[in-house]
Amino acid sequence: MASSSSSSSNNSQEKHEVFLSFRGEDTRKTFTSHLHAALKRVEIATFIDYNLERGDEISGTLLRAIEDSKLSVIVFSKNFATSKWCLDEVKKIVDCKKHRGQIVVPIFYDIEPTHVRNQTGTFESAFNGHQVRFFDRPNKVQKWRDALREATNLSGWDCSVDRLESEIVEEIAMDVLGKLNRVYVGDLDEQIKKFEQLAELQKQYFIGTPHGAHWQRYQETVKQIRKLQMERHQRLLRIPSTMSSHVDDSNANNDFYNMWSNVFRF
Template sequence: MALLIPKGSSLFSSTHQWNYDVFLSFRGEDTRYGFMSHLYQVLCDKGFNTFIDDNLQKGEEISAELLKTIESLMILIIVFSENYASSTWCLDELVKILECKNNCKLVLPIFYKVDPSKVRKQEGKFGIALAKHEEKFNNNMGKVQRWRAALNEAGSLSGLHYRDGNLESKFIQGIMEKISSTKLKCTRLFVAKHPVGVDTHAKAIEMLLDIESTDF
């Protein structure tokens, strides 16, 4: 399950008209009515127009529409929870997210009541889920190996770890601060292929430079 945050808030602005800025990958049955609902409310309070992908076509395979969405975004957040790996949809999202980890994109793992080492080593419920996938996809072990490699890589990334007893409100504020600081560092500059009026200004500068060079 994914949460897509459209462009248009005061926090994210650019001359390039992206449809969305932030993508959240999460396991709905674990977090939808708790952590994710709180995060959703904070995003709404900050002026984000939030869209949940319930309207996207569901099935065993992740949709091409969702893959294209992931490719276009600057900030990609994975909320690992206890049953995240039981969803092949989530695992496909994860593989795609890590494929896009370049060009100043932020890939931020959130380990929600899950130790990062469990994700990295596929232990506990992560290990049980992957074993079941191996039984189901025994004729396509390459797919399962990609999931294992993605979990190992994501579990090794620097992320945020939420533990029982912490204040969710404070933790979510930390996520927002991380997103904000990344946006400031990674603002893209888009220049038109054929900018209008640049040649005239460039020639004027060249003339000034020539005049200054004859003064010596």
């Protein structure tokens, strides 16, 4: 199958960065849904098409969605090649890689990469059927074969390894994030927000019940907020954590922190 927008609607006008190509009957409710959720968690706008009805040719909406993407993820599965729409998508994706510099990430789910690359196993059976159906258009079938070979020669993910699927999809999402040259700080923002709420409660409690121990707990929470904010700045700047391991609560380092806080006002 193909792809639609990260808000789970089929509005082609919504902005997206990633196009997700897959055969719905194979992975829609399993691997692909988990991968889509992982991409959303790291705030990657993804075009994923859950529409089951297809015409004889790939729609213009899907072609434009592929063209508008910075990166395409192709989830190859056992019966992927039985769908000519999936094959058309791969061909379009490969064309966009050649002419638009699009990044392509192949994923092999429950299928050996060599079967996809060389059209053996279930892919051989599927292409035997295509050769009969399109006997009058042999070039069409050959272009599908060429596109599969090119896509599978790219660096990708083999999901046949004995690992939890939840771990693999999270790693793929972070890999996609890196290839898009983006950094995710949403997890830190959530932590900072919670600690800020806690600090406000502790401050109000201290005002109502002044006591040194209450003030100390408030100061410890503030210290944790600053630590998380510094980690956020480091992540945005892609600074290794080892470069700032010397930062402590001294006045000089607080000045250093305040300087970066003024630079980063998000």
